[in-house]
Amino acid sequence: MKKLLPLACCMLLILVSSFTNETSAQTKPSLSNETPAQKIKRMQWWTDARFGMFIHWGLYALPARHEWVKNQERITNETYQKYFDEFNPDLFEPKKWAKEAKAAGMKYAVLTTKHHEGFCLFDSKYTDYKATKTAAKRDLVKEYVDAFRAEGIKIGFYYSLIDWHHPDFPIDKVHPQRPLTDSDTAYARLNKGRDMAKYRTYLYNQVTELLSNYGKIDILWLDFSYPEKYGKGKNDWNSVALIKQIRKLQPGIIVDNRLDLGDYADGEDFDTPEQVSPEELAKYKGKTWETCQTFSGSWGYYRDENSWKTHRQLLDLLISSTSNGGNLILNVGPTARGEFDYRANNALDSLSHWMHANNKSIYYCSFAPDTYQVPSNDKLTYNAAAKRLYVHLFEYPADGKLLLPGYKGKIKYAQFLHDNSELKMMEQGNDILLTLPEKKPVYEIPVVELTVN
Structure with a gap:
């Protein structure tokens, strides 16, 4: 409640x-x-x-x-x-x-x-x-x-x-x-x-x-x-x-x-x-x-x-x-x-x-603001109250790198949602690059949780 x-x-x-x-x-x-x-x-x-x-x-x-x-x-x-x-x-x-x-x-x-x-x-x-x-x-x-x-x-x-x-x-x-x-x-x-x-x-x-x-x-x-x-x-x-x-x-x-x-x-x-x-x-x-x-x-x-x-x-x-x-x-x-x-x-x-x-x-979520570009082949949901952005990985990156285009200065923290394990972030120009494990988690579509500014 x-x-x-x-x-x-x-x-x-x-x-x-x-x-x-x-x-x-x-x-x-x-x-x-x-x-x-x-x-x-x-x-x-x-x-x-x-x-x-x-x-x-x-x-x-x-x-x-x-x-x-x-x-x-x-x-x-x-x-x-x-x-x-x-x-x-x-x-x-x-x-x-x-x-x-x-x-x-x-x-x-x-x-x-x-x-x-x-x-x-x-x-x-x-x-x-x-x-x-x-x-x-x-x-x-x-x-x-x-x-x-x-x-x-x-x-x-x-x-x-x-x-x-x-x-x-x-x-x-x-x-x-x-x-x-x-x-x-x-x-x-x-x-x-x-x-x-x-x-x-x-x-x-x-x-x-x-x-x-x-x-x-x-x-x-x-x-x-x-x-x-x-x-x-x-x-x-x-x-x-x-x-x-x-x-x-x-x-x-x-x-x-x-x-x-x-x-x-x-x-x-x-x-x-x-x-x-x-x-x-x-x-x-x-x-x-x-x-x-x-x-x-x-x-x-x-x-x-x-x-x-x-x-x-x-x-x-x-x-x-x-x-x-x-x-x-x-x-x-x-x-x-x-x-x-x-x-x-x-x-x-x-x-x-x-x-x-x-x-x-899913719960309490809706579409993401237009200020967040959707990463290639993925889908976003957004919880405005919790200030959380969710990236649904429809195609898990083979090289373990997830590019978040135009996200520089917008993200405080990144983790997998299923276990709250940290994902390392690195700025790359105006983008953010996340490093994911090479082995895909045991979910058909894993989810990355981003804490936004």
């Missing part, structure tokens, strides 16, 4: 430009009276944390071939029912999930309380399509909340605005029962008897349940709007009323940008670049954002999908996010039995090893 107070002051200059740009406001109408400074304070823990866990879990873990399997294979409710009937996560231990997230250095988590398929992991009184009516017979969201909260991890809920199971949700272009050819006539025929107003009430009631029954909720991740023809946007969700209700129930909550409220200065708290490359993250610098990424190519458990990211690729995403002033939320898709599969565990273990030694270069 002692660290947060000075940081809130020292990071103000870096963060205020970001929030001020987004709310620059008065060019857009506002839904609240929150000032940019108040937003900074509300979101401070999140911008300090930098790293979170996404958990996509639902009935789609049983077919185990993508969380959009119902859409991709145009499966009807009747055919999909077998997954509800067979859902029995006998190995579900959220305390184990929470410990794995904490060990990997994740400071917050977001669980899919309901995905597009419409199945609820929580005990909603507005539907029987929920975990408590399956063989699980448990409110899985409550157990998640209790377990992660006990580990000091901030609590987030994902909730899909879409619902492919609800009888009143109008069929649209992403619905499993969409027509083969788009036409007004085809959609009118399919949607006869469906009532968006009734579904909207259902959505509103369920969000109210989630934000009323589980104590303090730190993040709400709503997904998603597609307001083009044969889609759905803010008018369909009545997003203005919904976000006002959200903030009334949980005044300190952080909400993503998928309610289609970009026309309002305060309709969203952060951007959500999804599955983008580390290089693409540079264009979000100066904004408030979180990139959502998977370990593999799918969000839900996909047994036969093998394009899993390497340890180096995961570190690159984490470092690149922080070095551009954003967050990374990495996804795990548990199996139908309720546990992380071996590939996810291997990825988390590799992150645990690196983060244990190098997390100071």
